[in-house]
Amino acid sequence: MTTKTHSSAELIALSETYGANNYHPLPIMVSRAEGVWVWDPEGKKYMDMLSSYSALNHGHRHPRIVEALKQQADRCTLTSRAFHNDRLGPFLEKVVKLCGMEMALPMNTGAEAVETAIKAARKWGYKIKGVPDDKAEIIVFDNNFHGRTTTIVGFSSEAQYKDGFGPFTPGFRLVPYGDLEAVKGAVNDNTVAILVEPIQGEGGIIIPYEGYLSDLTALCKEKEMLLILDEIQTGLGRTGKLFAYQYDEGAGPDMLILGKALGGGIYPVSMAVSSKEVLGVFNPGDHGSTFGGNPLGCAVGIASLDVLIEEDLPGKAYRSGEYFMNAIRSMNSPHVREVRGKGLLIGVEIKRESGVARPFCEKLMDEGILCKETHESVIRFAPPLIISREEMDFALEKVKKVLC
Numbered sequence: 001m002t003t004k005t006h007s008s009a010e011l012i013a014l015s016e017t018y019g020a021n022n023y024h025p026l027p028i029m030v031s032r033a034e035g036v037w038v039w040d041p042e043g044k045k046y047m048d049m050l051s052s053y054s055a056l057n058h059g060h061r062h063p064r065i066v067e068a069l070k071q072q073a074d075r076c077t078l079t080s081r082a083f084h085n086d087r088l089g090p091f092l093e094k095v096v097k098l099c100g101m102e103m104a105l106p107m108n109t110g111a112e113a114v115e116t117a118i119k120a121a122r123k124w125g126y127k128i129k130g131v132p133d134d135k136a137e138i139i140v141f142d143n144n145f146h147g148r149t150t151t152i153v154g155f156s157s158e159a160q161y162k163d164g165f166g167p168f169t170p171g172f173r174l175v176p177y178g179d180l181e182a183v184k185g186a187v188n189d190n191t192v193a194i195l196v197e198p199i200q201g202e203g204g205i206i207i208p209y210e211g212y213l214s215d216l217t218a219l220c221k222e223k224e225m226l227l228i229l230d231e232i233q234t235g236l237g238r239t240g241k242l243f244a245y246q247y248d249e250g251a252g253p254d255m256l257i258l259g260k261a262l263g264g265g266i267y268p269v270s271m272a273v274s275s276k277e278v279l280g281v282f283n284p285g286d287h288g289s290t291f292g293g294n295p296l297g298c299a300v301g302i303a304s305l306d307v308l309i310e311e312d313l314p315g316k317a318y319r320s321g322e323y324f325m326n327a328i329r330s331m332n333s334p335h336v337r338e339v340r341g342k343g344l345l346i347g348v349e350i351k352r353e354s355g356v357a358r359p360f361c362e363k364l365m366d367e368g369i370l371c372k373e374t375h376e377s378v379i380r381f382a383p384p385l386i387i388s389r390e391e392m393d394f395a396l397e398k399v400k401k402v403l404c
């Protein structure tokens with residue numbers, strides 16, 4: 001059967017009949033995509049302003065990344081880590097140098113890279129810092145999002161993420177985001193790490209006070225803890241810098257977690273990047289993944305990073321973000337409480353008296369603009385970083401129609 005025999009409505013019915021109901025997508029079926037645009041089977045065109053939660057920073061099907069995928073698919077796709085593959089070394093070198101770090105451990109999904117960071121931090125705590133067995137603690141934040149494994153949802157502050165999935169992994173301390181004193185109060189001799197998002201993306205585009213990450217960096221140095229930044233959503237150009245933490249001059253992470261756009265919107269590729277001291281704690285057999293570091297993913301990852309740098313996607317995101325945010329602010333919409341963001345990670349918060357964000361997203365969909373609400377009251381605009389001025393103007397016209 002090909003998709004040609006089904007209408008959008010029939011295809012949606014099929015997924016709903018045979019798929020677990022763990023998502024609530026907008027009722028739009030995508031069957032073709034290019035750049036910032038997607039098409040449904042009936043040929044209707046929409047602009048993608050969600051970018052698969054920032055996995056599509058390069059846009060849909062960037063030709064250089066597709067070409068890298070095709071060439072690698074014709075040579076070798078998988079070896080497992082039982083053997084070496086000739087794409088892994090060059091990819092690791094590129095990522096590590098770009099991050100100014102020393103070593104990396106490749107995985108596939110974001111949640112796996114977060115799990116990797118947690119395992120590394122705990123083992124570093126026991127072997128290097130000297131924390132007593134099974135006592136390691138990691139500080140995490142209210143409103144965090146780090147993925148959906150049982151360990152990770154166990155330290156979520158979102159009741160629904162946890163409901164029905166316990167018992168949970170111990171060893172995590174939740175404190176309010178953007179409150180340095182709260183972090184200081186949670187630190188003890190067994191604290192091995194602080195795990196934090198530079199901007200909380202799923203949490204509603206929450207930006208902490210300026211200097212927060214420098215303050216956490218200093219605290220980590222003082223108390224011999226690792227500062228682990230989850231840049232899965234904010235990294236690789238999204239916020240107008242290569243990494244969001246680079247807005248804060250005094251910030252110095254001990255570990256970076258990357259995912260999403262690392263795979264160029266084509267293939268799942270993730271990574272924990274850190275020092276020899278930290279990732280050096282892993283010995284053969286301690287950790288692994290059958291597909292992690294596979295040659296297809298590495299080839300795609302190399303091309304994604306090359307495109308990111310050569311096309312200056314961080315710079316583009318910075319300039320486009322300023323333009324887009326200023327344009328929405330100047331609409332003076334009666335429904336908008338605040339427009340906030342960095343680069344092209346933008347949240348438009350709807351006033352309480354105007355209801356929740358989803359109906360606005362549905363109206364935008366009818367106008368051909370795809371975006372998704374986050375945390376009930378916030379419309380997230382996060383288009384591919386390659387978006388042109390003309391494409392932004394097209395979107396802004398529709399946004400004005402819906403918001404004003």
Ligand SMILES: *Cc1c(COP(=O)(O)O)cnc(C)c1O
Pocket residue numbers: 053109110111112114145146147148197201202230231232233234259260
């Ligand atoms: C998406 C995301 C993750 C999880 O990545 P998956 O690939 O969905 O497992 C973790 N942290 C942040 C900040 C994310 O945005």
